[in-house]
Amino acid sequence: MILSAIAAKLKQRARDDFRGRHFEATLIVQAVSWYLRYPLSYRDIEEMLLERGLEVDHSTLNRWVLAYAPQVGKRLRQFRRPHCGSVRIDETYIKVRGQWRYLYRAIDKHGQAVDFLLTANRDLDAAKRFFRKMFSAEPLLAPDRIGTDGAGPYPPAIAESRKEGLLPRMPTHHVTKHLQQGIESDHFRVKRAMPRVGGFRSFNTARRTIQGFEAMLWLRKGFGFAGAWTIREQNYLLACCFGLPVANKA
Template identity: 30%
Template sequence: MSAGSVSYKRHRFPSELIAHAVWLYFRFPLSFRLIEEMLLERGIVVSYETVRRWSLKFGVAFARSLRRKAARPGDIWHLDEVRVVIHGRPHWLWRAVDQDGYVLDEILQTRRNTKAARRLLTRLLKKQGIRPARLVTDKLGSYGAARRKLRLTVRHLSHKGLNNRAENSHLPLRKRERVMQKFRSPGGCQRFVSVFSAVRNLFVPPHSIDNALSRHIHRIRAFVQWNNATALTA
């Protein structure tokens, strides 16, 4: 993202502060009020409502830029779905991650059936531009049915014990859901998870990194990419 594609005009606070507040919100399980308090400790008086507006305005644009610069994903796709209750009505958040734990795509739907699974797979194939070497799912029959409808000839492993990668990817979102006291609307949930996952993909080291120095280098590079995405560097 170039400096011209994100505009901080008509905002009285500097762009560095706005981007930092948005990063805090999507990177850590913090409420808007806690971020307000953290900034106040630094002598910066910003209301929690202002932080909320910043997150809504800039979060999606930042995430879009991060995805354009994202590294090539792995070729093993783990698919899973998790139940999300919004205003008393159950929804299902369908998610795909690769073998390194990076979120490839996620979509909130009201159904847990073949049509919903097919929609996830169709989006994945379109966005990734490639077919996976292998699909890994739990025992839900909708995945196999969707694969057959799309005539995917890739190997499909269906076993609950093999799909821990996808199931574990739900845990950070569950923690955020508790902090936020549940999602207010399906659209709000979809917008949040799209930004949340893009930021998490950038800053959380892949599972293949297993030493402190490599993790440190990974995070330094992540901050450089974040600064580019938020138009803080030329």
């Protein structure tokens, strides 16, 4: 009974999410996942769909991504495992309207995602906002070890988080280059599908789309489920999150 009620609720939510769209929800989720998973442009996906007899303009694909990439992140976030207590924090560069912006990211020592935040500047205020977002998301799970590079804003941002009560105790702060290699490699994984020419057109576009890029990386890494974790299982989970029938089911 409980599973039937959950399935019925998901199907109702799917009808609400895709109401007014001229294409089937399964096609929309498939197209959005292609863009977030692979280094494809909107015109690439437009041609791929045209090969299958479906005429979808690249501007429509752009609207789908902006609408549903944050939803993908929201639905998949519930499956993430808690971090192990040892967190690596770093920032990387993202181009928005021809200007460099900064994506703060955190993973644990096993590569599991912790949190992320896109900011206009790289300074103390930005670091404090990222820490506040990260620690507030899981108030009962504070890290006991934090690794960063030698950027100056991190020590005072950690101390400020402790004063605000976001950290129950002061974590050990490691400033070492070799500990950051894991998160620097992880930056590449989330940025490989991002626009390469000109970057994002607006800060809001970048923020919404990056939510989807991060979520798709969570999906590809897996959530600790037992058994195989191929593209088939990933698509199955994504379809279930939106209450949709599974496409190409064996």
